[in-house]
Amino acid sequence: MQSSLLFGNLTLDAIPFHNPIVMGAVGGGAAVGFLLFCFITYKKLWGYLWDEWFTSVDHKRIGIMYIIVAVVMMLRGFADAMMMRTHQAIAMGASAGYLPAEHYNQIFSAHGTIMIIFVAMPFFIGLMNYVVPLQIGARDVAYPFLNSVSFWLTVASALLMMVSLGIGDFSQAGWTGYPPLTGKEVSPGVGVDYWIWGIQLGGVGTLVTGINFFVTILRMRAPGMSMMKIPVFTWTILITTVLIMLSFPVLTVTLALLTLDRYLDFHFFTNALGGNQMMFINLFWIWGHPEVYIVVLPAFGIFSEVVSTFSHKRLFGYASMVYASIAIAFLSFVVWLHHFFTMGAGANVNAFFGIATMIIAIPTGLKIFNWLFTMYRGRIEFKTPMLWSLGFIVTFSIGGMTGVLLSVPGADFVLHNSEFLVAHFHNMLIPGALFGYFAGYSYWFPKMTGFRLDEKWGVRAFWSWIAGFYLAFMPLYALGFMGMPRRMDHYDNPAWQPYLIVAVLGTFLVAFGIFCQVVQLYVSFRDRKALVDKTGDPWGSHSLEWATTSPPPFYNFAQTPVVDSLDDFAYKKEHGIAYRAQAPFKEIHMPKNTGVGVVMGAITFVFGFAMIWYIWWLAIASLVAMIVAVIYRGSDDHTDYMLSAEEVARVESGESVTPSYNHASI
Amino acid sequence: MSANHSHAADHGENPLRSHVIGFAISLALTFFSFGLVMSGILATSTTLIVVVIAAALQVFAQFHYFLHLDSSSAQRMNVMVLIYTIVIIAILVGLSLWIMYNTHIRMMPIPMAR
Amino acid sequence: MSSTTLTDHSESDHHSHDATENAAFGFWLYLMTDCILFASLFATYAVLYQNTASGPGGPEIFDLPYVFGETMFLLVSAFTNGVAMSFVYKKDRQKAVFWLIVTALLGLGFIVMEVHEFIHLIGEGNGPDRSGFLSAFFGLVGTHGAHVSIGLIWMAVMIGQLLIKGVTPKVSSRLIRLSLFWHFLDIVWVCLFTVVYFFGVA
Numbered sequence: 018m019q020s021s022l023l024f025g026n027l028t029l030d031a032i033p034f035h036n037p038i039v040m041g042a043v044g045g046g047a048a049v050g051f052l053l054f055c056f057i058t059y060k061k062l063w064g065y066l067w068d069e070w071f072t073s074v075d076h077k078r079i080g081i082m083y084i085i086v087a088v089v090m091m092l093r094g095f096a097d098a099m100m101m102r103t104h105q106a107i108a109m110g111a112s113a114g115y116l117p118a119e120h121y122n123q124i125f126s127a128h129g130t131i132m133i134i135f136v137a138m139p140f141f142i143g144l145m146n147y148v149v150p151l152q153i154g155a156r157d158v159a160y161p162f163l164n165s166v167s168f169w170l171t172v173a174s175a176l177l178m179m180v181s182l183g184i185g186d187f188s189q190a191g192w193t194g195y196p197p198l199t200g201k202e203v204s205p206g207v208g209v210d211y212w213i214w215g216i217q218l219g220g221v222g223t224l225v226t227g228i229n230f231f232v233t234i235l236r237m238r239a240p241g242m243s244m245m246k247i248p249v250f251t252w253t254i255l256i257t258t259v260l261i262m263l264s265f266p267v268l269t270v271t272l273a274l275l276t277l278d279r280y281l282d283f284h285f286f287t288n289a290l291g292g293n294q295m296m297f298i299n300l301f302w303i304w305g306h307p308e309v310y311i312v313v314l315p316a317f318g319i320f321s322e323v324v325s326t327f328s329h330k331r332l333f334g335y336a337s338m339v340y341a342s343i344a345i346a347f348l349s350f351v352v353w354l355h356h357f358f359t360m361g362a363g364a365n366v367n368a369f370f371g372i373a374t375m376i377i378a379i380p381t382g383l384k385i386f387n388w389l390f391t392m393y394r395g396r397i398e399f400k401t402p403m404l405w406s407l408g409f410i411v412t413f414s415i416g417g418m419t420g421v422l423l424s425v426p427g428a429d430f431v432l433h434n435s436e437f438l439v440a441h442f443h444n445m446l447i448p449g450a451l452f453g454y455f456a457g458y459s460y461w462f463p464k465m466t467g468f469r470l471d472e473k474w475g476v477r478a479f480w481s482w483i484a485g486f487y488l489a490f491m492p493l494y495a496l497g498f499m500g501m502p503r504r505m506d507h508y509d510n511p512a513w514q515p516y517l518i519v520a521v522l523g524t525f526l527v528a529f530g531i532f533c534q535v536v537q538l539y540v541s542f543r544d545r546k547a548l549v550d551k552t553g554d555p556w557g558s559h560s561l562e563w564a565t566t567s568p569p570p571f572y573n574f575a576q577t578p579v580v581d582s583l584d585d586f587a588y589k590k591e592h593g594i595a596y597r598a599q600a601p602f603k604e605i606h607m608p609k610n611t612g613v614g615v616v617m618g619a620i621t622f623v624f625g626f627a628m629i630w631y632i633w634w635l636a637i638a639s640l641v642a643m644i645v646a647v648i649y650r651g652s653d654d655h656t657d658y659m660l661s662a663e664e665v666a667r668v669e670s671g672e673s674v675t676p677s678y679n680h681a682s683i
Numbered sequence: 684m685s686a687n688h689s690h691a692a693d694h695g696e697n698p699l700r701s702h703v704i705g706f707a708i709s710l711a712l713t714f715f716s717f718g719l720v721m722s723g724i725l726a727t728s729t730t731l732i733v734v735v736i737a738a739a740l741q742v743f744a745q746f747h748y749f750l751h752l753d754s755s756s757a758q759r760m761n762v763m764v765l766i767y768t769i770v771i772i773a774i775l776v777g778l779s780l781w782i783m784y785n786t787h788i789r790m791m792p793i794p795m796a797r
Numbered sequence: 798m799s800s801t802t803l804t805d806h807s808e809s810d811h812h813s814h815d816a817t818e819n820a821a822f823g824f825w826l827y828l829m830t831d832c833i834l835f836a837s838l839f840a841t842y843a844v845l846y847q848n849t850a851s852g853p854g855g856p857e858i859f860d861l862p863y864v865f866g867e868t869m870f871l872l873v874s875a876f877t878n879g880v881a882m883s884f885v886y887k888k889d890r891q892k893a894v895f896w897l898i899v900t901a902l903l904g905l906g907f908i909v910m911e912v913h914e915f916i917h918l919i920g921e922g923n924g925p926d927r928s929g930f931l932s933a934f935f936g937l938v939g940t941h942g943a944h945v946s947i948g949l950i951w952m953a954v955m956i957g958q959l960l961i962k963g964v965t966p967k968v969s970s971r972l973i974r975l976s977l978f979w980h981f982l983d984i985v986w987v988c989l990f991t992v993v994y995f996f997g998v999a
Contacts, residue, residue: 263768295786
């Protein structure tokens, strides 16, 4: 590779001019970005965006921004999926498909990385950001500034992912990146480095978020909210933060060791001189398995909230739900080897982890039964959030059963890395996690914006998605049994093709579902006056976030609520004390907005880019800049302000929305 | 570890007492362990067991005397979090070593002469 | 526009105590994640320590008296850090600064010794690129050294803050977290010299 001091390995050759598909995507993306830029400039919104959103340390604003990132990344990740499916449907025998192999490999690697790290994670983190402080009666999280930093680190990493499309290429080694394929010898280009730095830097943000919300939930609950009165969604988040804190450091180490191998010639995972590649796989999945529970547990929490609300009935078995979540948290640390039964560890080892995997299905099954018992003899309203939940219960159960099948090592030896596995994990992640986030999105949308989402388009989206899901993934189970491996860019067996064609049809249905969701947003915004949420409690729910206006004032609660019971808002409504007359207001201690988080995110992006392209002076400069930023913020004693009682009264009466003096100064 | 009044008051009279004791214990254990290994008095396996115990004792002492971890209610959360972390570490490291040893043996490595 | 002044002083005291505790607890949790980080490195070391690739193993390159010297630097610095903190609680700025400087110098002594050890090894061709064992050694010990170095930078900043701002509640709060960090690193070092150096030469 050409190398210069100023630009490292970066040359104009890095832009894939020869690849029309990529250039089309880059051009399209650039065009959309440019239009957005023009629109914002024309409407003179930059000041507003900077003051109210980018520099915000308000968990509600940060939550919404996370969700926007997740949705944008989902569009790219889904485009990857469409390309793979359409390519595979035709790439049989004499036809090579329309994607060259090294492009196809990048697509499946990017697809997995994006969907897990840049769609699932930001989506539930966004929902948790918005909802959890409200649910526990708090004003914000424990560390609002770090919350902003976490968000901008996520943006920086997502940007690295996006940039990898147009400058250089991405990893071809899958989202799991096993050495020696990801070692310097076999993959000397920038692709693997994009993958490494994208996940590594985003992972730091997630770890900080985990600590943030653990402390928030433990220490900032409203008076009277004992542990067993915590809303069930917040409970699942608490457990999730424990999983995050315990598993993400392992990912950090795993990626760091690979980085050392690639950059400084270390021998952790090399073929020669004493590396051990199996250790990478071991370490990766120690993180990887808790990671899938991290994305699924919040969804379970959302389903609990939604099912009980739309059955107009208390959640059945709250205590057992809590204990089941705790059990899952612990058990998720003793099953990870089921991701590599075939690595060759021997019967005893495989048996231990196989049995542990079967055991972990039990608390999840318990949850399913609790949801069913909640619905039994309830008065069910088939609103969109409920549809997503019902779709989940049926579909996820199927996926769970295939998981128990795979947990038998002998069966796994036949099915490992086949399309059966692909079907299984999509059968877990899509209904399990994604439907949960969609349910949460429709459920809490009125709270976030002040108006509901259009029901009609929501229903259309749901049915398209679920029908599309079945068509896209059920054939893959059959293909797995027929012996088709995963990640294939070309195959010779004509018996497989019909199934892959059906799968493409499913993908198009899902695409239509996404289209319906986009239309739903437009229609809801257009009809927002008709869909307005006047009471703050459009569904008749049971937890504290619904006791506020829609959207809530920036300080959440003018007075800290006092909690009497589980499902406190429902309890208070039943006893006629839900909307009390306001006592005299007191001043409120609030954190100031700040641009330091944005700056740190920008520095992180530059650092990642510099490391990927071996621009050493820039990497060092950005490291120094980061240290300066940290010292700057760490010496700042004026990061908070007091909101006066008069100001609170003005907001509560509707006179003003934000305080006049909370403009961020760096 | 927390800077509330009661904490400062605990060591108010002699805030150094805790640190001096902790330092003395750590120093003694360090001298002991290094001395034991460097002199080679005991057999290798015995030496290793003894120094591991000494290390555990020193870690314990430092957690208690330097970091003020104890069974008081103020420290309870910190202690529980630490214990849970250690349990998870034991599981992850223990199972990992079992797995890696297993895979290593099944690679049928040829023992190398040193 | 500056923030409005608080009328109730005791409320601000209470608030800053809460803030300090909150920050310390969050930092303690970060230290727990750091435990997991080091545990992964220890596990990797345990898996790779026999992969010497015809190169040197522990007995050939570990110098116990030298490591003892490093250990003394770090252990004494942990003690002097405790001394410094006792003066912080007494709000004695001068003595706190003095003892913090002593701590930093001792910590610097540790780093200088460790860097010297690394440079020496690399110079004789036994750098991390020599074998899996050496990669694991440099990775584990180096990560600890990197943490200590960051601690030294932090310490320098805090000495500056003490000199400029004095022993304010916010400065004390940050010093408490630094103190947690410093003690934690000494605890990791105890595990390190046992697992790496003692097991390495035995």
